[in-house]
Amino acid sequence: MSTTENRKSAGYRLHYWQGLPGRGEYVRLAFEATGTPFEDVAFEPGRFDDHVPRPFAPPVLVHGDVLLSQTAVILDYLAPRLGLVVDDPMLRATSSMHQLTIADLVVEAHDAHHPLGPQAYYEEQKAEAKKRARAFIDHRLPKFARHFENILQKGPWLLGDAFSYPDLSLFQTFAGISHAFPNAYGRLAPELPALEAHRARVAALPKIAAYLASDRRRPFNDSGLFRHYPALDES
Protein backbone atom coordinates (compact mmCIF):
# COMPACT_ATOMS: atom_id res chain seq x y z
CA MET A 1 0.00 0.00 0.00
CA SER A 2 1.15 3.54 -0.64
CA THR A 3 1.58 5.94 2.24
CA THR A 4 -1.35 7.98 1.00
CA GLU A 5 -3.62 4.96 1.19
CA ASN A 6 -2.27 4.21 4.65
CA ARG A 7 -3.12 7.68 5.83
CA LYS A 8 -6.62 7.33 4.40
CA SER A 9 -7.08 4.02 6.27
CA ALA A 10 -6.45 5.59 9.66
CA GLY A 11 -9.38 5.90 12.03
CA TYR A 12 -9.89 2.16 12.47
CA ARG A 13 -10.72 1.10 16.00
CA LEU A 14 -10.78 -2.57 16.99
CA HIS A 15 -12.61 -3.38 20.21
CA TYR A 16 -11.67 -6.75 21.66
CA TRP A 17 -11.03 -8.54 24.93
CA GLN A 18 -7.60 -7.69 26.30
CA GLY A 19 -5.07 -10.29 27.36
CA LEU A 20 -5.67 -12.90 24.67
CA PRO A 21 -5.28 -13.10 20.90
CA GLY A 22 -8.70 -14.68 20.27
CA ARG A 23 -10.76 -13.63 17.28
CA GLY A 24 -9.40 -10.10 17.52
CA GLU A 25 -6.08 -11.43 16.26
CA TYR A 26 -7.60 -12.27 12.87
CA VAL A 27 -8.41 -8.58 12.43
CA ARG A 28 -5.06 -7.43 13.84
CA LEU A 29 -3.23 -9.57 11.28
CA ALA A 30 -5.05 -7.79 8.44
CA PHE A 31 -3.91 -4.41 9.79
CA GLU A 32 -0.38 -5.59 10.54
CA ALA A 33 0.12 -7.32 7.18
CA THR A 34 -0.64 -4.04 5.42
CA GLY A 35 1.03 -1.63 7.86
CA THR A 36 -2.33 0.00 8.51
CA PRO A 37 -2.55 2.09 11.67
CA PHE A 38 -5.39 1.13 14.00
CA GLU A 39 -6.37 1.65 17.58
CA ASP A 40 -6.56 -1.48 19.71
CA VAL A 41 -9.24 -0.82 22.33
CA ALA A 42 -10.19 -2.97 25.32
CA PHE A 43 -13.74 -4.20 24.76
CA GLU A 44 -16.10 -3.35 27.58
CA PRO A 45 -19.37 -5.26 27.92
CA GLY A 46 -22.28 -2.91 27.49
CA ARG A 47 -20.18 -0.50 25.42
CA PHE A 48 -22.39 -0.77 22.31
CA ASP A 49 -25.71 -1.62 23.95
CA ASP A 50 -27.36 1.50 22.53
CA HIS A 51 -26.10 0.95 18.99
CA VAL A 52 -28.61 -0.25 16.39
CA PRO A 53 -28.06 -3.05 15.58
CA ARG A 54 -26.27 -4.02 18.77
CA PRO A 55 -23.23 -6.27 18.16
CA PHE A 56 -23.59 -9.72 19.70
CA ALA A 57 -19.94 -10.13 20.69
CA PRO A 58 -16.49 -8.72 19.98
CA PRO A 59 -14.47 -8.22 17.84
CA VAL A 60 -16.19 -4.96 16.94
CA LEU A 61 -14.73 -2.68 14.28
CA VAL A 62 -15.54 1.03 14.34
CA HIS A 63 -14.58 3.10 11.31
CA GLY A 64 -16.26 6.50 11.08
CA ASP A 65 -20.00 5.82 11.12
CA VAL A 66 -19.46 2.13 10.41
CA LEU A 67 -19.77 -0.36 13.25
CA LEU A 68 -19.48 -4.05 12.45
CA SER A 69 -19.12 -7.27 14.39
CA GLN A 70 -18.49 -10.86 13.27
CA THR A 71 -14.86 -11.48 12.31
CA ALA A 72 -15.62 -12.61 8.75
CA VAL A 73 -17.78 -9.54 8.09
CA ILE A 74 -15.12 -7.21 9.47
CA LEU A 75 -12.48 -8.83 7.26
CA ASP A 76 -14.71 -8.68 4.17
CA TYR A 77 -15.21 -4.96 4.88
CA LEU A 78 -11.52 -4.29 5.44
CA ALA A 79 -10.06 -6.45 2.68
CA PRO A 80 -10.81 -4.23 -0.35
CA ARG A 81 -9.78 -1.15 1.65
CA LEU A 82 -6.46 -2.68 2.72
CA GLY A 83 -5.70 -4.44 -0.56
CA LEU A 84 -6.16 -7.88 1.00
CA VAL A 85 -8.47 -9.34 -1.61
CA VAL A 86 -8.83 -9.11 -5.37
CA ASP A 87 -11.53 -6.58 -6.23
CA ASP A 88 -13.81 -9.06 -7.94
CA PRO A 89 -17.18 -10.20 -6.55
CA MET A 90 -16.56 -13.91 -7.07
CA LEU A 91 -13.07 -13.82 -5.58
CA ARG A 92 -14.47 -11.92 -2.62
CA ALA A 93 -17.16 -14.61 -2.24
CA THR A 94 -14.50 -17.34 -2.46
CA SER A 95 -12.43 -15.55 0.17
CA SER A 96 -15.46 -15.35 2.47
CA MET A 97 -16.08 -19.03 1.89
CA HIS A 98 -12.52 -19.88 2.98
CA GLN A 99 -12.81 -17.55 5.96
CA LEU A 100 -16.01 -19.24 7.12
CA THR A 101 -14.55 -22.72 6.78
CA ILE A 102 -11.60 -21.52 8.86
CA ALA A 103 -14.10 -20.07 11.37
CA ASP A 104 -15.81 -23.48 11.58
CA LEU A 105 -12.44 -25.07 12.36
CA VAL A 106 -11.78 -22.41 15.00
CA VAL A 107 -15.07 -23.19 16.75
CA GLU A 108 -14.22 -26.90 16.81
CA ALA A 109 -10.68 -26.23 18.09
CA HIS A 110 -12.20 -24.08 20.85
CA ASP A 111 -14.87 -26.64 21.68
CA ALA A 112 -12.15 -29.27 22.18
CA HIS A 113 -11.57 -27.57 25.55
CA HIS A 114 -15.15 -26.31 26.03
CA PRO A 115 -17.50 -29.06 24.82
CA LEU A 116 -20.18 -28.10 27.37
CA GLY A 117 -20.20 -24.48 26.28
CA PRO A 118 -18.48 -21.21 27.06
CA GLN A 119 -20.35 -20.46 30.30
CA ALA A 120 -18.28 -22.88 32.41
CA TYR A 121 -14.53 -23.10 32.95
CA TYR A 122 -12.38 -25.79 31.38
CA GLU A 123 -11.72 -27.15 34.85
CA GLU A 124 -15.46 -27.88 35.15
CA GLN A 125 -15.55 -29.92 31.94
CA LYS A 126 -12.19 -31.68 31.80
CA ALA A 127 -13.58 -35.20 31.36
CA GLU A 128 -15.84 -34.15 28.49
CA ALA A 129 -13.04 -32.08 26.97
CA LYS A 130 -10.80 -35.13 26.87
CA LYS A 131 -13.40 -36.99 24.79
CA ARG A 132 -14.08 -34.06 22.49
CA ALA A 133 -10.37 -33.36 21.99
CA ARG A 134 -9.85 -37.02 21.06
CA ALA A 135 -12.58 -36.74 18.41
CA PHE A 136 -11.14 -33.46 17.18
CA ILE A 137 -7.67 -34.97 16.81
CA ASP A 138 -8.85 -38.23 15.26
CA HIS A 139 -11.58 -36.99 12.92
CA ARG A 140 -12.16 -33.30 12.53
CA LEU A 141 -8.65 -31.81 12.50
CA PRO A 142 -7.43 -34.21 9.78
CA LYS A 143 -10.53 -33.50 7.70
CA PHE A 144 -10.06 -29.73 7.86
CA ALA A 145 -6.27 -29.94 7.44
CA ARG A 146 -6.54 -32.16 4.36
CA HIS A 147 -9.14 -29.82 2.91
CA PHE A 148 -6.73 -26.89 3.06
CA GLU A 149 -3.77 -29.05 2.00
CA ASN A 150 -5.71 -30.00 -1.12
CA ILE A 151 -6.43 -26.37 -1.99
CA LEU A 152 -2.85 -25.23 -1.32
CA GLN A 153 -1.41 -27.93 -3.54
CA LYS A 154 -2.88 -25.89 -6.42
CA GLY A 155 -1.04 -22.68 -5.63
CA PRO A 156 0.96 -20.77 -3.06
CA TRP A 157 -2.16 -19.05 -1.65
CA LEU A 158 -5.76 -20.09 -1.01
CA LEU A 159 -6.93 -18.17 -4.08
CA GLY A 160 -4.09 -19.61 -6.18
CA ASP A 161 -1.68 -16.86 -7.21
CA ALA A 162 -3.36 -14.02 -5.31
CA PHE A 163 -2.66 -13.46 -1.63
CA SER A 164 -5.79 -12.61 0.39
CA TYR A 165 -6.88 -12.23 4.01
CA PRO A 166 -7.92 -15.88 4.56
CA ASP A 167 -4.25 -16.75 4.07
CA LEU A 168 -3.56 -14.76 7.24
CA SER A 169 -6.45 -16.45 9.05
CA LEU A 170 -5.32 -19.91 8.02
CA PHE A 171 -1.82 -19.13 9.28
CA GLN A 172 -3.17 -17.94 12.64
CA THR A 173 -5.44 -20.96 13.03
CA PHE A 174 -2.74 -23.56 12.41
CA ALA A 175 -0.30 -21.60 14.57
CA GLY A 176 -2.96 -21.96 17.28
CA ILE A 177 -3.60 -25.63 16.61
CA SER A 178 0.09 -26.53 16.65
CA HIS A 179 0.39 -24.59 19.92
CA ALA A 180 -2.60 -26.41 21.44
CA PHE A 181 -1.86 -29.90 20.14
CA PRO A 182 1.89 -30.09 19.46
CA ASN A 183 1.99 -33.89 19.52
CA ALA A 184 -1.16 -34.53 17.52
CA TYR A 185 -0.38 -31.84 14.98
CA GLY A 186 3.25 -32.92 14.80
CA ARG A 187 2.11 -36.40 13.84
CA LEU A 188 -0.20 -35.02 11.14
CA ALA A 189 2.13 -32.37 9.69
CA PRO A 190 4.20 -34.68 7.44
CA GLU A 191 0.97 -35.31 5.47
CA LEU A 192 0.57 -31.58 4.97
CA PRO A 193 3.55 -30.26 3.00
CA ALA A 194 1.61 -27.54 1.17
CA LEU A 195 -0.09 -26.33 4.35
CA GLU A 196 3.23 -26.28 6.22
CA ALA A 197 4.90 -24.38 3.36
CA HIS A 198 1.99 -21.92 3.39
CA ARG A 199 2.45 -21.32 7.13
CA ALA A 200 6.13 -20.57 6.59
CA ARG A 201 5.33 -18.33 3.61
CA VAL A 202 2.91 -16.20 5.63
CA ALA A 203 5.28 -16.00 8.61
CA ALA A 204 8.05 -14.76 6.28
CA LEU A 205 6.04 -11.87 4.82
CA PRO A 206 8.18 -8.93 5.97
CA LYS A 207 5.44 -7.05 7.83
CA ILE A 208 4.13 -10.25 9.43
CA ALA A 209 7.64 -11.35 10.43
CA ALA A 210 8.18 -7.95 12.05
CA TYR A 211 4.83 -8.16 13.83
CA LEU A 212 5.44 -11.69 15.13
CA ALA A 213 8.77 -10.52 16.56
CA SER A 214 7.23 -7.44 18.19
CA ASP A 215 5.64 -7.06 21.60
CA ARG A 216 2.37 -6.17 19.88
CA ARG A 217 1.88 -9.87 19.09
CA ARG A 218 -0.12 -11.52 21.86
CA PRO A 219 1.03 -15.03 22.74
CA PHE A 220 -1.44 -17.91 22.84
CA ASN A 221 -2.53 -18.53 26.42
CA ASP A 222 -5.07 -20.40 28.51
CA SER A 223 -7.75 -17.74 28.07
CA GLY A 224 -7.91 -17.89 24.29
CA LEU A 225 -9.28 -20.05 21.54
CA PHE A 226 -6.21 -22.30 21.29
CA ARG A 227 -5.04 -23.66 24.64
CA HIS A 228 -2.21 -26.04 25.33
CA TYR A 229 -3.61 -28.44 27.90
CA PRO A 230 -1.31 -31.48 27.76
CA ALA A 231 -4.17 -33.70 28.95
CA LEU A 232 -6.03 -32.95 25.71
CA ASP A 233 -3.12 -33.56 23.32
CA GLU A 234 -1.89 -36.95 22.16
CA SER A 235 0.79 -38.35 24.42
Add this chain to the structure above:
Amino acid sequence: MSTTENRKSAGYRLHYWQGLPGRGEYVRLAFEATGTPFEDVAFEPGRFDDHVPRPFAPPVLVHGDVLLSQTAVILDYLAPRLGLVVDDPMLRATSSMHQLTIADLVVEAHDAHHPLGPQAYYEEQKAEAKKRARAFIDHRLPKFARHFENILQKGPWLLGDAFSYPDLSLFQTFAGISHAFPNAYGRLAPELPALEAHRARVAALPKIAAYLASDRRRPFNDSGLFRHYPALDES
Protein backbone atom coordinates in the same frame (compact mmCIF):
# COMPACT_ATOMS: atom_id res chain seq x y z
CA MET B 1 -40.28 -10.31 -8.24
CA SER B 2 -41.64 -10.12 -11.76
CA THR B 3 -41.99 -13.22 -13.87
CA THR B 4 -39.23 -11.99 -16.17
CA GLU B 5 -36.83 -11.75 -13.25
CA ASN B 6 -37.94 -15.19 -12.12
CA ARG B 7 -37.11 -16.66 -15.47
CA LYS B 8 -33.68 -15.01 -15.40
CA SER B 9 -32.98 -16.55 -11.98
CA ALA B 10 -33.47 -20.08 -13.23
CA GLY B 11 -30.44 -22.37 -13.41
CA TYR B 12 -29.84 -22.50 -9.66
CA ARG B 13 -28.91 -25.92 -8.32
CA LEU B 14 -28.75 -26.55 -4.58
CA HIS B 15 -26.82 -29.66 -3.52
CA TYR B 16 -27.67 -30.81 -0.01
CA TRP B 17 -28.20 -33.93 2.08
CA GLN B 18 -31.61 -35.42 1.43
CA GLY B 19 -34.08 -36.29 4.18
CA LEU B 20 -33.47 -33.38 6.52
CA PRO B 21 -33.94 -29.61 6.39
CA GLY B 22 -30.51 -28.77 7.84
CA ARG B 23 -28.54 -25.84 6.49
CA GLY B 24 -29.96 -26.42 3.00
CA GLU B 25 -33.29 -25.11 4.29
CA TYR B 26 -31.81 -21.63 4.79
CA VAL B 27 -31.09 -21.52 1.06
CA ARG B 28 -34.44 -23.09 0.11
CA LEU B 29 -36.27 -20.39 2.07
CA ALA B 30 -34.56 -17.69 -0.01
CA PHE B 31 -35.73 -19.36 -3.22
CA GLU B 32 -39.22 -20.07 -1.91
CA ALA B 33 -39.75 -16.57 -0.48
CA THR B 34 -39.10 -15.11 -3.92
CA GLY B 35 -40.77 -17.79 -6.04
CA THR B 36 -37.42 -18.51 -7.68
CA PRO B 37 -37.20 -21.86 -9.48
CA PHE B 38 -34.27 -24.02 -8.40
CA GLU B 39 -33.23 -27.62 -8.63
CA ASP B 40 -32.93 -29.44 -5.30
CA VAL B 41 -30.22 -32.06 -5.79
CA ALA B 42 -29.16 -34.82 -3.40
CA PHE B 43 -25.60 -34.08 -2.31
CA GLU B 44 -23.18 -36.91 -2.95
CA PRO B 45 -19.87 -37.04 -1.09
CA GLY B 46 -17.00 -36.75 -3.55
CA ARG B 47 -19.21 -34.94 -6.07
CA PHE B 48 -17.05 -31.79 -6.13
CA ASP B 49 -13.68 -33.29 -5.23
CA ASP B 50 -12.14 -32.11 -8.49
CA HIS B 51 -13.45 -28.57 -8.23
CA VAL B 52 -10.95 -25.83 -7.31
CA PRO B 53 -11.47 -24.78 -4.59
CA ARG B 54 -13.19 -27.91 -3.31
CA PRO B 55 -16.19 -27.15 -1.06
CA PHE B 56 -15.74 -28.36 2.51
CA ALA B 57 -19.35 -29.38 3.08
CA PRO B 58 -22.85 -28.87 1.69
CA PRO B 59 -24.93 -26.82 1.05
CA VAL B 60 -23.28 -26.18 -2.32
CA LEU B 61 -24.84 -23.76 -4.79
CA VAL B 62 -24.12 -24.16 -8.50
CA HIS B 63 -25.16 -21.34 -10.81
CA GLY B 64 -23.57 -21.38 -14.26
CA ASP B 65 -19.82 -21.28 -13.65
CA VAL B 66 -20.30 -20.26 -10.04
CA LEU B 67 -19.87 -22.86 -7.30
CA LEU B 68 -20.12 -21.73 -3.69
CA SER B 69 -20.36 -23.38 -0.31
CA GLN B 70 -20.95 -21.96 3.18
CA THR B 71 -24.59 -21.01 3.79
CA ALA B 72 -23.88 -17.35 4.58
CA VAL B 73 -21.79 -16.93 1.41
CA ILE B 74 -24.47 -18.57 -0.72
CA LEU B 75 -27.11 -16.26 0.75
CA ASP B 76 -24.96 -13.17 0.26
CA TYR B 77 -24.52 -14.19 -3.37
CA LEU B 78 -28.22 -14.89 -3.92
CA ALA B 79 -29.68 -11.97 -1.99
CA PRO B 80 -29.06 -9.14 -4.48
CA ARG B 81 -30.09 -11.44 -7.34
CA LEU B 82 -33.36 -12.41 -5.63
CA GLY B 83 -34.15 -9.00 -4.17
CA LEU B 84 -33.59 -10.24 -0.62
CA VAL B 85 -31.32 -7.46 0.56
CA VAL B 86 -31.03 -3.74 -0.03
CA ASP B 87 -28.39 -3.07 -2.68
CA ASP B 88 -26.10 -1.08 -0.41
CA PRO B 89 -22.68 -2.30 0.78
CA MET B 90 -23.24 -1.46 4.44
CA LEU B 91 -26.70 -3.01 4.56
CA ARG B 92 -25.27 -6.10 2.89
CA ALA B 93 -22.54 -6.20 5.54
CA THR B 94 -25.12 -5.78 8.30
CA SER B 95 -27.19 -8.60 6.80
CA SER B 96 -24.12 -10.86 6.74
CA MET B 97 -23.44 -9.94 10.34
CA HIS B 98 -26.95 -11.01 11.37
CA GLN B 99 -26.65 -14.18 9.30
CA LEU B 100 -23.39 -15.13 11.02
CA THR B 101 -24.80 -14.50 14.49
CA ILE B 102 -27.73 -16.73 13.54
CA ALA B 103 -25.19 -19.31 12.29
CA ASP B 104 -23.42 -19.17 15.66
CA LEU B 105 -26.73 -19.88 17.38
CA VAL B 106 -27.40 -22.76 14.98
CA VAL B 107 -24.05 -24.37 15.86
CA GLU B 108 -24.82 -24.11 19.56
CA ALA B 109 -28.34 -25.52 19.09
CA HIS B 110 -26.81 -28.43 17.17
CA ASP B 111 -24.07 -28.96 19.74
CA ALA B 112 -26.72 -29.28 22.45
CA HIS B 113 -27.28 -32.82 21.09
CA HIS B 114 -23.70 -33.34 19.80
CA PRO B 115 -21.31 -31.84 22.37
CA LEU B 116 -18.61 -34.41 21.59
CA GLY B 117 -18.68 -33.64 17.89
CA PRO B 118 -20.45 -34.76 14.73
CA GLN B 119 -18.53 -38.00 14.23
CA ALA B 120 -20.51 -39.93 16.88
CA TYR B 121 -24.25 -40.53 17.24
CA TYR B 122 -26.38 -38.75 19.83
CA GLU B 123 -26.93 -42.11 21.52
CA GLU B 124 -23.18 -42.26 22.17
CA GLN B 125 -23.12 -38.88 23.91
CA LYS B 126 -26.44 -38.64 25.72
CA ALA B 127 -25.00 -37.87 29.16
CA GLU B 128 -22.82 -35.07 27.81
CA ALA B 129 -25.69 -33.79 25.66
CA LYS B 130 -27.87 -33.44 28.75
CA LYS B 131 -25.27 -31.16 30.33
CA ARG B 132 -24.70 -29.12 27.20
CA ALA B 133 -28.43 -28.76 26.54
CA ARG B 134 -28.91 -27.52 30.12
CA ALA B 135 -26.24 -24.85 29.55
CA PHE B 136 -27.77 -23.94 26.18
CA ILE B 137 -31.21 -23.51 27.74
CA ASP B 138 -29.99 -21.64 30.82
CA HIS B 139 -27.34 -19.37 29.32
CA ARG B 140 -26.85 -19.31 25.59
CA LEU B 141 -30.37 -19.48 24.19
CA PRO B 142 -31.62 -16.58 26.36
CA LYS B 143 -28.56 -14.51 25.40
CA PHE B 144 -29.12 -15.02 21.67
CA ALA B 145 -32.91 -14.67 21.93
CA ARG B 146 -32.66 -11.38 23.86
CA HIS B 147 -30.14 -10.11 21.32
CA PHE B 148 -32.60 -10.56 18.48
CA GLU B 149 -35.54 -9.36 20.60
CA ASN B 150 -33.64 -6.14 21.23
CA ILE B 151 -33.02 -5.59 17.52
CA LEU B 152 -36.59 -6.43 16.52
CA GLN B 153 -38.03 -4.00 19.05
CA LYS B 154 -36.67 -1.28 16.72
CA GLY B 155 -38.57 -2.39 13.63
CA PRO B 156 -40.53 -5.17 12.02
CA TRP B 157 -37.42 -6.66 10.36
CA LEU B 158 -33.79 -7.15 11.38
CA LEU B 159 -32.71 -4.24 9.16
CA GLY B 160 -35.59 -2.08 10.46
CA ASP B 161 -38.07 -1.33 7.68
CA ALA B 162 -36.40 -3.47 5.00
CA PHE B 163 -37.03 -7.19 4.78
CA SER B 164 -33.87 -9.22 4.06
CA TYR B 165 -32.71 -12.82 3.98
CA PRO B 166 -31.59 -13.03 7.63
CA ASP B 167 -35.26 -12.53 8.53
CA LEU B 168 -35.92 -15.89 6.85
CA SER B 169 -32.96 -17.48 8.63
CA LEU B 170 -34.05 -16.16 12.02
CA PHE B 171 -37.53 -17.55 11.43
CA GLN B 172 -36.13 -20.98 10.52
CA THR B 173 -33.81 -21.05 13.52
CA PHE B 174 -36.47 -20.25 16.11
CA ALA B 175 -38.88 -22.63 14.40
CA GLY B 176 -36.17 -25.24 14.95
CA ILE B 177 -35.47 -24.23 18.52
CA SER B 178 -39.14 -24.26 19.51
CA HIS B 179 -39.40 -27.70 17.89
CA ALA B 180 -36.35 -29.01 19.76
CA PHE B 181 -37.04 -27.39 23.14
CA PRO B 182 -40.80 -26.76 23.35
CA ASN B 183 -40.83 -26.47 27.13
CA ALA B 184 -37.71 -24.38 27.52
CA TYR B 185 -38.59 -22.11 24.63
CA GLY B 186 -42.21 -21.90 25.78
CA ARG B 187 -41.02 -20.60 29.14
CA LEU B 188 -38.79 -18.00 27.46
CA ALA B 189 -41.20 -16.85 24.74
CA PRO B 190 -43.28 -14.43 26.89
CA GLU B 191 -40.09 -12.35 27.26
CA LEU B 192 -39.75 -12.18 23.48
CA PRO B 193 -42.79 -10.39 22.06
CA ALA B 194 -40.96 -8.78 19.14
CA LEU B 195 -39.22 -12.03 18.19
CA GLU B 196 -42.50 -13.95 18.38
CA ALA B 197 -44.26 -11.30 16.28
CA HIS B 198 -41.41 -11.51 13.77
CA ARG B 199 -41.80 -15.29 13.52
CA ALA B 200 -45.52 -14.88 12.81
CA ARG B 201 -44.81 -12.10 10.29
CA VAL B 202 -42.40 -14.28 8.29
CA ALA B 203 -44.71 -17.31 8.43
CA ALA B 204 -47.55 -15.14 7.05
CA LEU B 205 -45.62 -13.92 3.98
CA PRO B 206 -47.80 -15.37 1.20
CA LYS B 207 -45.05 -17.34 -0.56
CA ILE B 208 -43.65 -18.61 2.74
CA ALA B 209 -47.12 -19.58 4.01
CA ALA B 210 -47.70 -21.52 0.78
CA TYR B 211 -44.31 -23.21 1.08
CA LEU B 212 -44.81 -24.19 4.72
CA ALA B 213 -48.14 -25.79 3.77
CA SER B 214 -46.63 -27.66 0.81
CA ASP B 215 -44.98 -31.07 0.69
CA ARG B 216 -41.76 -29.36 -0.42
CA ARG B 217 -41.22 -28.24 3.20
CA ARG B 218 -39.11 -30.81 5.02
CA PRO B 219 -40.17 -31.40 8.63
CA PHE B 220 -37.65 -31.19 11.44
CA ASN B 221 -36.47 -34.66 12.36
CA ASP B 222 -33.85 -36.53 14.37
CA SER B 223 -31.22 -36.28 11.61
CA GLY B 224 -31.15 -32.50 11.41
CA LEU B 225 -29.80 -29.53 13.29
CA PHE B 226 -32.83 -29.15 15.57
CA ARG B 227 -33.90 -32.39 17.26
CA HIS B 228 -36.65 -32.90 19.75
CA TYR B 229 -35.15 -35.21 22.32
CA PRO B 230 -37.41 -34.86 25.40
CA ALA B 231 -34.48 -35.77 27.66
CA LEU B 232 -32.70 -32.58 26.57
CA ASP B 233 -35.64 -30.20 27.03
CA GLU B 234 -36.81 -28.75 30.32
CA SER B 235 -39.41 -30.91 31.99
